[in-house]
Amino acid sequence: MIDVVYFAWVRERVGLPKEQVETSATTVAGLIEELRAREERYQLAFSDMSAIRVALDQTLVDVDAPLAGAREVAFFPPMTGG
Amino acid sequence: MSVRVQAEDFDMAHELAGFGGSSAGAIVTFTGIVRDTKAADLQAMEIEHYPAMTQSALEAIEADARRRWSLDDCLIVHRFGRLRPAERIMMVATASAHRADAFAAAEFLMDYLKSRAPFWKKEITRDGEVWVESKAADETALERW
Numbered sequence: 423m424i425d426v427v428y429f430a431w432v433r434e435r436v437g438l439p440k441e442q443v444e445t446s447a448t449t450v451a452g453l454i455e456e457l458r459a460r461e462e463r464y465q466l467a468f469s470d471m472s473a474i475r476v477a478l479d480q481t482l483v484d485v486d487a488p489l490a491g492a493r494e495v496a497f498f499p500p501m502t503g504g
Numbered sequence: 505m506s507v508r509v510q511a512e513d514f515d516m517a518h519e520l521a522g523f524g525g526s527s528a529g530a531i532v533t534f535t536g537i538v539r540d541t542k543a544a545d546l547q548a549m550e551i552e553h554y555p556a557m558t559q560s561a562l563e564a565i566e567a568d569a570r571r572r573w574s575l576d577d578c579l580i581v582h583r584f585g586r587l588r589p590a591e592r593i594m595m596v597a598t599a600s601a602h603r604a605d606a607f608a609a610a611e612f613l614m615d616y617l618k619s620r621a622p623f624w625k626k627e628i629t630r631d632g633e634v635w636v637e638s639k640a641a642d643e644t645a646l647e648r649w
Contacts, residue, residue: 430552430624431635480557482620496554496622500638503582503623504536504594504614 424453424489428467429498432474435467450476450495451485473499505570505578507562509553511585513592519579524599528576532606534614536593545629551584551593554622558582565616569598572612572649573605580613582623615645 427440447453454471457464468474476483477496489495508514516535524531540546562580569578577599587593596613600606618638625636 427554429554429622430626477554477557477622480554480560494556496557498554498622499624499635500643501619501622502625502636502638503619503621504617 424492425494426453426457427494427496429496431499432467432497435463437463445489448489449485450478450483450487450489453489453495454485454497467497475500505566505575507559507566507580509555509558509562509582509584511583513583514581514595516595519581519595520597523579523597524577527601528599528606529601530603530606531577531597531599532603532610533595533597534610535595538587538589538591538593540589541627545631546589546627547630548589548628549587549593550626550628550633551587552624552626553582553584557622558584561621562617565613565620568616569609569612573598573600573609575600575605575609578609578613580617582617582621584623586628612649615642615649618642619646 423442423444426443428436433439445453445456447456454468458468475498476485478492479494538549566578566580575598579597582594596610598606598609619642627634
């Protein structure tokens with residue numbers, strides 16, 4: 423089980439801010455594929471991977487990062503701070 | 505040296521009282537304001553953030569600035585929640601012996617805050633709600649550091 427959190431329009435498209443996901447994926451990219459296969463709302467959220475950023479346990483990573491040991495994965499659009 | 509993430513407004517004069525101590529010869533500040541970009545129809549700006557990550561991400565950016573320049577003091581304040589046009593969104597302040605380091609560090613902090621701090625802005629207008637998109641220029645701005 424891994425905690426998955428969503429922010430901004432990724433959260434809106436998925437339709438919830440947080441969920442626990444049972445996964446056999448070994449990488450972030452694998453987890454995204456599992457989610458996309460579930461329901462259309464995930465396909466919508468992950469339709470443009472160039473607009474998706476990922477954090478594993480609150481640290482920015484690439485989508486090919488391994489999930490091993492991570493407790494929380496976050497998906498969100500490019501940040502717009504400042 | 506401090507980093508704060510808060511819903512409340514902040515007072516510049518209060519934030520800068522005693523900032524930099526007695527060794528700083530230069531203090532640079534930057535303040536970001538909610539700007540109505542489309543013919544005065546902006547009602548509010550909603551700023552979302554990732555509470556579990558925001559503080560540590562800002563602290564990491566601040567620590568990076570302190571490694572690169574000789575700073576006597578450094579401050580980042582960033583708000584979240586619903587803000588109205590002309591409200592303050594955030595500020596950075598840097599203090600150094602000379603202005604070059606203070607200016608450079610403040611620009612560095614702003615460049616990194618733009619695209620590496622987990623905040624997302626949504627504009628609420630009469631016509632609806634639109635997420636602010638990041639700009640390619642924000643990403644290329646990091647390459648100079």
